Amino acid sequence: MDKHLILLDTDIGCDIDDWYCLSYLLAREDVEILGITTNTGNAIKRAELADAICCLVGKPVKVCAGAERPIIGETLQKNLVASEAEVLAEDMNPENIIQESAVDFMCRIIKQNPGRVELVSIGALTNSARLFIAHPETAGMLKSMTVMGGRFADKPWCRTEKWGEIEWNIRMDPVAAAIVFDSCVREMIIIGVEQSCRMWQPAEAVVSAMKGHVTLEPAARAVSGWKGGTWFHDALAAMALLEPELFEWQRGRADCEIFAHTPGKVSFSSDKGVNHRLLTDADPAVFFGRYSETLGIGLLYTIPCPW
Numbered sequence: 001m002d003k004h005l006i007l008l009d010t011d012i013g014c015d016i017d018d019w020y021c022l023s024y025l026l027a028r029e030d031v032e033i034l035g036i037t038t039n040t041g042n043a044i045k046r047a048e049l050a051d052a053i054c055c056l057v058g059k060p061v062k063v064c065a066g067a068e069r070p071i072i073g074e075t076l077q078k079n080l081v082a083s084e085a086e087v088l089a090e091d092m093n094p095e096n097i098i099q100e101s102a103v104d105f106m107c108r109i110i111k112q113n114p115g116r117v118e119l120v121s122i123g124a125l126t127n128s129a130r131l132f133i134a135h136p137e138t139a140g141m142l143k144s145m146t147v148m149g150g151r152f153a154d155k156p157w158c159r160t161e162k163w164g165e166i167e168w169n170i171r172m173d174p175v176a177a178a179i180v181f182d183s184c185v186r187e188m189i190i191i192g193v194e195q196s197c198r199m200w201q202p203a204e205a206v207v208s209a210m211k212g213h214v215t216l217e218p219a220a221r222a223v224s225g226w227k228g229g230t231w232f233h234d235a236l237a238a239m240a241l242l243e244p245e246l247f248e249w250q251r252g253r254a255d256c257e258i259f260a261h262t263p264g265k266v267s268f269s270s271d272k273g274v275n276h277r278l279l280t281d282a283d284p285a286v287f288f289g290r291y292s293e294t295l296g297i298g299l300l301y302t303i304p305c306p307w
């Protein structure tokens with residue numbers, strides 16, 4: 001069986017769903033993570049956290065710290081500290097982090113595996129956009145790129161007052177998003193927040209279900225004091241890539257505005273002949289069922305997201 005060769009670009013460290021996503025990828029027998037890059041504030045600490053999580057399951061992965069700031073302007077990321085890293089402070093080993101620019105690191109991995117690498121972006125798109133600027137040929141050498149980002153539709157469960165008009169990952173670097181959506185990646189897989197925000201569970205259910213799991217129990221420690229609940233946006237993105245048959249899709253083209261008064265506003269035009277694919281329906285019961293089965297935990301979908 002040919003494994004999925006994944007290159008993961010993440011802002012792990014201050015929103016727990018990156019940790020849920022990485023745990024899902026590590027649990028899949030059909031996945032080999034070729035490398036991890038990090039982005040947004042304190043990227044080095046985020047890299048150390050990602051490395052520590054991989055080491056917990058005995059699957060060390062090459063990890064490299066990437067861009068902390070967007071391509072243009074200052075970062076909007078207020079939480080510059082990767083606070084979740086404190087949970088694994090004793091497991092961190094800064095010497096494991098690859099001392100190379102994230103762009104060179106990504107380029108090398110893609111060129112060593114032409115046509116086979118699946119780039120999964122679950123944070124700001126800065127590293128990917130910088131890669132495509134410096135080495136335009138790498139976009140066409142990817143097997144696919146998965147983007148967790150954008151808000152493409154109004155849904156009763158994804159109201160503007162809660163989620164804003166511009167989704168977080170795109171807001172972190174709208175110019176990078178425009179470059180990525182405009183690139184010549186062969187298969188662009190897009191998960192908007194209007195679907196991912198449905199993947200929510202109360203914190204107490206998560207803490208209870210994750211008890212005893214090698215990578216998820218420390219994640220549960222990080223969320224144990226949280227009021228309300230916890231989202232699984234990034235884990236949905238990984239599952240949508242690896243198990244697309246579980247979900248509904250539409251082909252078309254995604255775009256990101258950068259010159260309008262709302263930079264970061266995205267749109268999607270339906271077109272069967274275009275190589276962008278947007279997730280249009282994801283059932284939370286199906287998602288949590290598969291997530292629990294893959295991780296061997298008892299996390300069941302109990303109540304819908306109250307937002």
Ligand SMILES: [Ca+2]
Pocket residue numbers: 010011012015017018122123234
């Ligand atoms: Ca993320």
